[in-house]
Amino acid sequence: MASFNDFGNSQVAALPAHLKQFIVEQNYDHYTPVDHAVWRYVMRQNYSYLKDIAYYPYIPGLNKAGLSIEKIPNLQEMNDALAKIGWGAVTVDGFIPPAAFMEYQAYRVLVIAADIRQLNHIEYTPAPDIIHESAGHAPIIADHDYHQYLSYFGSIGAKAMFSAQDFDLYEAIRALSILKEMPNADEKELKKAEDLVAWQQENMGEPSEMALLSRLHWWTVEYGLIGTLENPKIYGAGLLSSIGESASCMNPDVEKLWYTIDAIKYSYDITKPQPHLFVTPTFQNLIDVLEQYADTMAFRVGGTIGLKKALDSKNTCTAMYSSGLQVTGTIAEFKVNKSNEPYFVKTSGPSALSVNNKQLYGHGKNYHKDGFSSPVGKLKGYQKPLEDFSEEELSAIGIKENETAVLNFESGITVSGLVKSILINNEKVQLITFTDCTVKDKDSNILFDPAWGIYDMAVGEKIVSVFCGAADKEEFIEIPHKSATGTHHVQYDxxxxxxxxxxxxxxxxxxxxxxxxxxxxxxxxxxxxxxxxxxxxxxxxxxxxxxxxxxxxxxxxxxxxxxxxxxxxxxxxxxxxxxxxxxxxxxxxxxx
Structure with missing residues (x-):
């Protein structure tokens, strides 16, 4: 992306660098007269049908989102309109990774696929397109309760753990959607791509947090109904933008279920009409269900459960100590005591230390380029956690700058060395830096040798939160997975x-x-x-x-x-x- 156009929209302007990488130019002049006719046909049909069955008044919603029935929306016009309700919009190239998509929502920015479906896919396309994203998501965005849910969902989704299998499935779905939108796509290639998606879906193993959250997103944001089981209204963008399924979904053979936390048990297939849909009585219920699931996620649970998810993820994650210190890196190892509580955490590769999502000066991934490790827990013989010691109390047990200290932890880990500095924030001891330091476990195995340099010891009784991604994404310059598969652009004869x-x-x-x-x-x-x-x-x-x-x-x-x-x-x-x-x-x- 040569230059960044924020369209004069403060929400778009606030996007961090790791999200800007997905933005592409809309290239409005590339839309053909056939494209505009496809948009117009779908929008006229939508209004004709949805004015009676959509939850949110369709035309007022279009107006507030800067859309019209007559022409494909211009991104500048959309941003001018959405800015009035605290949102923005950008165009991207097809499917983007779920974690990035969620984070855009947290920033209150709609992600809109720049392409539009072909005429032969006018009723429905599995590929994201400008009809689905703008005509589906945007008209309801003006509803206050709904856009609160959408942005809150994004903030939770941005912390969700994801797996290598999630990426493989994403790539398979993206490749299939691109093929399906190709004119005269090879039938053998299509079958091969469909089989790969099916195989990936059947071999995901234990679903990750992101996989389960994606189900909640699908059954609400994309395919949600609201009201009663007998007379529901449509609010999901996938239904609002499909002139085929918006009608067929109301047939009795499409089962209607109350939306509860059980929705995470239901997987979905993006290439086929849905055999069942979930109905919520209110948008508040969406938030209640989301809260119920979020309470089980690593960023709220922390501890051994959170670290295990991070270890399995094999992605950049952040573990937060009870002192507030955040350790970002790839979790490589952790040890637990008899009570199954972590007492030692180790990252591999570039790592960083942060507080309140801001990287500590001198503790970026270039400094901690080979990883980071530290004990967790209390000192032996002390009821009070080390993080809560005052400077006087630290001094009383021999922890003071330019003096040698020996720290014996309940876990059996011993840290001995010359104290170089002590970091205290908000009356919490967060980091003690040593020179000439040796760290051993209870069996006298070396965890850190003086020859390895300066030792930075994180301080904290517990790991209270573990989440995917860096604490300070801007400083860590974390680039999420970006597909190398580009969407197809037709050369017209x-x-x-x-x-x-x-x-x-x-x-x-x-x-x-x-x-x-x-x-x-x-x-x-x-x-x-x-x-x-x-x-x-x-x-x-x-x-x-x-x-x-x-x-x-x-x-x-x-x-x-x-x-x-x-x-x-x-x-x-x-x-x-x-x-x-x-x-x-x-x-x-x-x-x-």
Whole structure:
């Protein structure tokens, strides 16, 4: 990304560097006339149906998000509108890793895929696209209770532990979604990609925190219903942006379940309609369920459970001592006592020390480049935790600068060396730095040798929190996993470029008027060179019907569409739904 455009939006401007790496230019001029027609068709169908079944008033929601029915949204216009409710928006290239997606939500920034679905996937696409992200997520973002839930979910998701299997599944899903949006994708490659996703889903092992949180996200933010089991309303973006599933989801054969913590037991398949959906009575219930799950997560539980999750994760994690000191690195080892409480923690590779998510001066990953290790727990013979000792009390037991000290921990670990400095913050002893230091365990095994240099000993009775990622992400310059697989960008042949021109000519007539008889020329070219097209023909018919012009031409086009709907099942619902809106047009004041 050559330069960063924050669109004059304070939420976007506040994004940290590790999230900015996913942002791409929207390149608004790259959207074709067919793309705009796809947007318009979906949005008109959405309004026609969702005005009665969506939880949040659809048109007011579109207005507040800077969207219109007539054209693909411009990111600047969206940011201008969203800024008024404390949100922003950026465009990205397809799926981004779940951890990054969650963190964007925490910063109150909508992540919008820059691409738009192809015409042949107009009802639904497994790939994230601008219809799903903006027409799905954005209209409801103005609801205060809902956007509070969304940002709170993001802040919790940003701390969730994830696994190598999570990354493998993410890559498999991303690759499949890209293939599915490719025109004329190879069937063998598609089958291979689908099989890989299925295999990854079946071989995840014990689901990580991120995997379970992703389920809660899917069954609420993406596919949630609100109200009663008998008469629910749609608020999930996946349903709001799918003109197929938004209708079919209300069928009795789609099971409706109350949304509780049990939703984490239900996995999902992004490539197929969902066989069941969850209904919440209120948005507050979403927060209550999220709190219930968060109480089981490593960032709240800490201790052995948290460290075990971090060890299994094999990713950069942060362990926080009860003194407030945060140790960031890859957890390589930890030891527990008979009560299953940690008494020693070790990281490998670049590590850092922080307090209140701000890196301590001189304790970055360049200084602790080979890892970090330290005891956890109380000193032997003292009821009071070492972190709570006053300077006088420290001095009384021989811990003072420029003097040799010997610290015997309840665990049997012994630390002896010359005290170089003592860090105290908010009346908590957090770090004691030694020179000429030896650290041994209860069996006299060397944990630190004086020849290794200066020893920084973390102070704290317990590990109270463990979370994924760095405490100070900006200083640690933590770059989350970013896929090397790029989305596919079509190279249009001369025939397709001609079709784009025909769509543009219809669009011009709709917006500027003129000789509607000219549309007969467009129709004849469609019949001659693009006989499979139905959407441009539908747009011509809509215009002629609305203007009561060229009656004979309108009858000819209508006959063609009705015949196509009758003979080609894949177009039946699309064409009939389009014809319905010609007979029952949207009020003009709503097409803004």
């Amino acid at each position: 001369s025939s397709t470029l001609e079709l784009h021109q025909l769509y543009q000519q219809v669009r011009n007539r709709r917006h500027t008027g003129g000789d509607y008889g000219f549309l007969g020329n467009v129709w004849r070219k469609l019949q001659a060179n693009h006989h499979d097209d139905w959407l441009c023909a539908l747009e011509i018919l809509e215009l002629l019907d609305h203007e009561n012009a060229e009656t004979q031409l309108a009858l000819e086009i209508k006959g063609f569409l009705e015949q196509k709907a009758a003979q080609e099942p894949e177009f039946t619902k699309l064409i009939n739904d389009g014809l319905y809106l010609i007979k029952h047009p949207i009020e003009q004041n709503l097409i803004f």
